[in-house]
Amino acid sequence: MRFTRLAALTASALTLALLTTGCGGTDDEPSGEAAAPAAGGPKVVASTSWVGSLAKAAGVTDITVVAPANVQHPPDYDPKPSDLAAVAGADYVLFAEFDGFAAKLKDAAGGKGQLVPVELENTPAKIRSEVTRLGGLFGTADKAAAWLTTFDREYANFSSGLKDVAPIPPKTAVSHLFMAYWAEIVGFQVVGTYGPQPVSAGQLAELTAKKPAVVLANAHLPGANPEIPGAKRVDIVNYPGADLDLLAVFRTNAERLGAVLAS
Template sequence: MARNRVRTARIASLLALTAALALLTGCGGEDAARPAAHKGAGHRPAVVVTTTWEGAFAKAAGAEDVTVIVPRSVHHAPDYDPKPSDLAAVARADFVLYAPFEPYAAKIKEAAGSKARLVEVNLDNEPARASAEITRLGGLFGTKGAAERFTARLDGEVARLNGELESAWPGGKSPVVVTQVFTGWAAGLAGATTVGTYGPEPVTPARLAALSARKPALVLDNAHMSTGTVLPDVAAKQVEVVNYPGEDLDLLAVYRDAAAAMKKAMGGA
């Protein structure tokens, strides 16, 4: 109930900001919120994203004008309270990108009075799924060629990192790992053998016992939802996997950083 009250208060604060937004956008006219399709050929779509993760997908898809609402320092996006400047950006956007676990995105758009297209993004760093989503966004933005060029780069980088990680396998054998539900992509990058998953709900004693019995060499934890040591009674090395790109919105860096962390844990650094 407390969480519901907090969420209701945040939504109310968004609606209260509408008056401030009107002052910011009142001189912009109808064209300020007009979708990209009505602005002519060659128009660069203005894309507003909730986090750097959506931002990286948008940039990879070819978007050049990308505004991120939630600072990277906020690990749990739904906890962020948007500012009037955030709503002003949304009001002028052609597209607003959000993830299913960020339920306030529609309220932000509504409070901003924006005519932007609200696009739900499947945030998954598993390479094939990421490429499919980037390709879809490129089609929406009218930047399909840029999206195709990026996905080719992604394929090449993933192949390179996978080769490096397999060369670092202890004893030449695929490491046995347990992953958090949102870090399975990293196990695939390493060519690891996944024997169990956990989360996003807390690990129960029964689940803990079952995962420990698998005797994993690595635990790939989610840095954004970490609760500390996952398997305290197992001599497994825990690797913190970061899903969100930095402020430069470089999606490839996410794969490189995860690869470096896993290589170090496998003793190949």
């Protein structure tokens, strides 16, 4: 019965992926950094697809993303002068403080576009606060509220569906520090974290001694995740694809976490 529930969840996720715009969220997304502009709307330049996805969720349609969506670790992208050309004509320039090229964005803005730092964390509370804030800033509060209604409904479905098939007691997991909150969706018990610094030999020994069932790995930093004998690795994504569909990130991770539960 539990596996039937998991199969239904996976099928539902796949159906949503087909019915909604794009099914991104994986590292092999084709590049393409701009959504179709709407007449009269603000022009937004976003540092990465994650930042851009929040602008799109808030109701903006004219979005240019600096770091291509298919870059492995977007914050490390080194933009060319041509990448920064759009910044000069932007109404708003959105970036995360940990983006390595944030200073270049600020310089390129030249005081014309409004600089807007964005807090990135794929938790419901943070997504709600940032989308609501951006919707108010852009004058698109109604569109932001409508998107959040859809997000709340789909997140509840993902979370309850995964927890319904989760074993009791819960699986134990070690996680990259930036991915640990994904354990809440499925109900994993996080017994240790690692990163953002490289894992030392001593830390690896400590994590291995905890005998976790799962490693929640950072898919955007493939070389930073430890291999622990007996633990199943789940590559978790935070950055959406070129379609800037933040919900696709949740669909992708729900499917990957569901596959671990099924095994």
